[in-house]
Amino acid sequence: MTAEVEVRQVAQRARVASRSLALATRAQKDATLHAMADALLARADEILAGNAEDVARAEAPSTGSGQAPLAANIIDRLRLTTERLEGMAQGLREVAGLADPVGEVVRGSLLANGLELRQVRVPFGVVGMIYEARPNVTADAAGICLKSGNAVLLRGSSSARSSNAAIVAVLRDAITESGLEADVVQLVPGETHDSVKALMRARGQVDVLIPRGGAGLIQSVVNESTVPVIETGVGNCHVYVDRAADLDKALAIVLNAKTHRTSVCNAAESLLVHAEVADAFLPRVVAALQGEGVTIHGDATFGAHDGVVAATDDDWATEYLSLDIAARVVPDLDGALEHIRTWSSGHSDAIVTEDLAASRRFVAEVDSAAVLVNASTRFTDGGEFGFGAEIGISTQKLHARGPMGLPEMTSTKxxxxxxGHVR
Amino acid sequence: MTAEVEVRQVAQRARVASRSLALATRAQKDATLHAMADALLARADEILAGNAEDVARAEAPSTGSGQAPLAANIIDRLRLTTERLEGMAQGLREVAGLADPVGEVVRGSLLANGLELRQVRVPFGVVGMIYEARPNVTADAAGICLKSGNAVLLRGSSSARSSNAAIVAVLRDAITESGLEADVVQLVPGETHDSVKALMRARGQVDVLIPRGGAGLIQSVVNESTVPVIETGVGNCHVYVDRAADLDKALAIVLNAKTHRTSVCNAAESLLVHAEVADAFLPRVVAALQGEGVTIHGDATFGAHDGVVAATDDDWATEYLSLDIAARVVPDLDGALEHIRTWSSGHSDAIVTEDLAASRRFVAEVDSAAVLVNASTRFTDGGEFGFGAEIGISTQKLHARGPMGLPEMTSTKxxxxxxGHVR
Structure with missing residues (x-):
């Protein structure tokens, strides 16, 4: 059977199952989410056994597979522990605690002719998720999609296939026992790229596709998909230290944005400093960053400091996701805005300033999903924003922009x- | 110069101009819209002269062009009159009267850590419009995009090229005189399909593409575009007359939905009648529709009436946009829901019933942009909904669904x- 036929079949089952899920009450969905959480813990052994297979395969690929062992940080993401399973279960319970977006009346009015008009949130229908080797995404996405009334087709990395198969088997049993249809959560069959491709071409069968992972994965989905895509997460984020910055706040924000967690999309990748505060700020920030093990890729002014590597245009464009930062002195706020306009990926950009006019210009003119004033870029996050759950951070302008919670996983009618009204 | 280079150049100018437009106040934008309206009337002669060229070309294509004269109804849409120009000017003034969506705070809160969070409406940036031979769309789209802070690239039908060139020249002069940048409204150069193709491939340069026109145009844009598309307007709309319908209301709604205006996307194309009321309703509805000149493409039960043509599956799928209707007797509400699930284009579907439970099931289970109870499908319209202006009616689920007014022409940040907040 071709990948196309296989994907069409799971999508068809998802469509049928999505119809009853769309009509399920919040009480049914929340009870199901708790049952899913319970099942993850009750059947932890099965899931950990599946995961052990994946980890073993990643550490020592079978001879003849032609594959190299995966990098240690990828294996770390892949590995499940009892603690991580508890985190996944807790995540499902938190989703159960959130308001149901389905049925929310977004707006409504009584028209002049007496017609009652309401715009009401409804599920998309069938959502496709394409993601990398983090098995926790399997449970997170299943929970968020179920709560928002959407059937989900999950296509994780083939390196996590045994983990994902075990998790989905456990979740489907819990869904069935709770009285909903198991086909609201399905794995996309097939481990080759053909199944990803078929998913991207399933326009009309899949309503929305959400890729989560590195820039390469997301770009390929955006370019190849005929299914509408919500583009997530590439973050070339900037911190601009203005002439009127409080330099203590600036130092704390730069350090936090760069070093709090380097592998995430809301980490800072570029530092811009107003020329008038360069003399005062550069020695402090260079020492502090280097003290945390950060390599600075700097312009000529930064380059006057020991250990700073010369930056090229590639550095301005790079999402390092590591202990590296690009750094540049700009002549003024306009220079900072121009740099951000040219190089930012439109995720999160921050200004540090005590000058109200400068902050207002930065907020108005920086065209990014999140614009922050005197706060670390690390705050762009569904949890930090109080959304309670997050399926990803959109960097596109259509439909959803920034952290996507449950309401962003719905359409309206x-x-x-x-x-008896007629025109 | 290739079409690709030409489109890149106009898109680049649009991007630059969009930046100052995004910062323009409502007062500036409204004054500009009034100036645009004034200019359309003051320079009516130029526009009508351009239009006369288009009409002449449409009626008698030059020998050797290989083109046939356009159909009379298309020439009617193409033709401008003083009255139609006044309508276009009035449309711009009405847009000036609407609230500015830009800057609206969609939601906001003070987070537990003291961070102030706001989600604010912002323009998309650069919008592309691809449309057919209706020169009034040129002014309408320019007005709606300007008010929502977006630069617009207009690609109308080449059969309206002289009209569009004249209208855009007049509008651009008015925009410049009002102090905004003329490049917020531009025609896409080139009259071949290459320029449409280049527009569809201008991902990153054009933020959103909105096709308006027939099903063929819209499908080709949806399939070929790498720029995010808002799919508009194909309407295979249904009226379902339930067992518990008030048959007088049902008759009035069917007649209105079918015959009030046949060429529009919210006109009814299919009639479904519950078997229990078929004997009472069919003679009345067949006579009334035929009395208005409607050809009924019916199933066997309808076929027992004189003049009814036998329907095939093609009829259930067809958006006639003419005095034709497909008609079928269904065994019950489930049969109606099943038919609509199979054949509806997801635009507007109506039930006529006095039964609350039936109306609630219909509303919950019909997955369309608009679901109507005891009202004509013709009410699915930005004007009727009180939105004041409409760029089109979206039949997709992502971003906007149903009539799109000014807020739907924005993103948020x-x-x-x-x-000094850090995590």
Whole structure:
């Protein structure tokens, strides 16, 4: 059977199952989410056994597979522990605690002719997720999609296939026992790129596709998909230290944005400093960053400090996701805005300033999903924003921009009630 | 110069101009819209002269062009009159009267850590419009995009090229005189399909593409575009007359939905009648529709009436946009829901019933942009919904669904204000 046929079949089952899920009450969905959480813990052994297979394969690929062992940090993401399973279960319980977006009346009015008009949130229908070797995404995505009334087709990395198969088997049993249809959560069959490709071409069968992972994965989905895509997460984030910055705050924010967690999309990758505060700030920030093990890729002014590596245009464009930062002195706020306009990926950009006018210009003119004033870029996060759960951070302008919680996983419909109204 | 280079150049100019437009106040934009309206009337002669060229070309294509004269109804859409120009000017003034979506705070809160969080509406940036031979769309789209802070690239039908060139020249002069940059409104150069193709491939340069026109145009844009598309307007709309319908209301709604205006996407194309009321309703509805000149493409039960043509599956799928309707008797509400699930284009579907439970099931289970109870499908319209202006009716689920007014022409950004906040 070709990948295309296989994907069409799971999508068809998902469509049928999505219809009853769309009509499920919040109480049914929340009870199901708790049952899913319970099942993850009750059947931890199965899941950990599946995961052990994946980890073993990643550490020592079978001879003849032609594959090299995976890098240690990828194996770390892949590995599940009892503690991580507890985190996944806790995540599902938290989703159960969130308000149900389905049925929310977004707006409504009584029209002049007596027609009642309401715009109401409804599920998309069938959501496709394409993601890398983090088995926790399997449970997170299943929970968020179920709560928002969407059937989900999961296509994780083939390196996590045994983990994902075990998790999905456990979740599907819990869903069935709770009285909903198991086909609201399905793995996309097939381990080759053909199944990813088929998923991207399933326009009409899959309503939305959400890729989560590195820039390469996301770009390939954006370019090849005929299914509407929500582009997530590439973050070339900037911190601009203005002439009017409080340099203590600036130092704390730069350090936090760069070093709090380097592998995430809201970590800072570039530092811009106003020329008037360069003399005062550069020695402090260079010493502090280097003290944390950060390599600075700097312009000529930064380059006057020991240990700073010369930056090229590639550095301005790079999402390092590591203990590296590009750094440049800019002549003024306009220079900072121009640099950000040219190089930012439109995720999160921050200004540090005590000058109200400068902060207002930065907020108005920086065209990014999140613009921060005197705060670390690390705050761009569904949890930090109080959304309670997050399926990803959108860097596109259509539909959703920034952290996506449950409401962003829905569409709307208009309901019009009359009494024989004609035009 | 290739079409690709030409499109890149106009898109680049649009991007630059969009930046100052995004910062323009409502007062500036409204004054500009009034100036645009004034200019359309003051320079009506130029526009009508351009239009006369288009109409002449449409009626009698030059020998050797290989083109046939356009159909009378297309020439009617193409033709401008003083009255139609006044309508276009009035449309611009109405847009000036609408609230500015830009800057609207969609939601906001003070987070537990003291961070101020706001989600604020911002323009997309650069919008591309691809449309057919209706020169009024040129002014409408320019007005809606300007008010929502977006630069627009207009690619109308080449059969309206002289009209569009004249209208855009007049609008650009008015924009310049009002102090905004003329490049917020531009025609896409080139009259071949190459320029449409280049527009569809201008990902990153054009933020959103909105096709308006027939099903063929929209499908080709949806399939070929790498720029995010908002799919508009194909309407295979249904009226379902339930067992518990008030048959007088049902008759009025069916007639209105089918015959009030046949060429529009919210006109009804299919009639479904519950078997229990078929005997009472069919003679009345067949006579009334035929009395208005409607050809009924019916199933066997409808076929027992004189003049009814036998329907095939093609009829259930067809958006006639003419005095034709497909008609079928269904065994029950489930049969109606099944038919609509199979054949509806997801635009607007109506039930006529006095039964609350039936209306609630119909509203919950019909997955369309608009679901109407005891009201004509013709009400799915930005004007009727009170939105004041409409760029089109979206039949997709991502971003906007149903009539799109000014807020649907925007994205949002998150603004986060702190005082040295770090995680």
């Amino acid at each position: 208009y309901v019009v009630i009359g009494d | 998150y603004v986060v204000i702190g005082d």
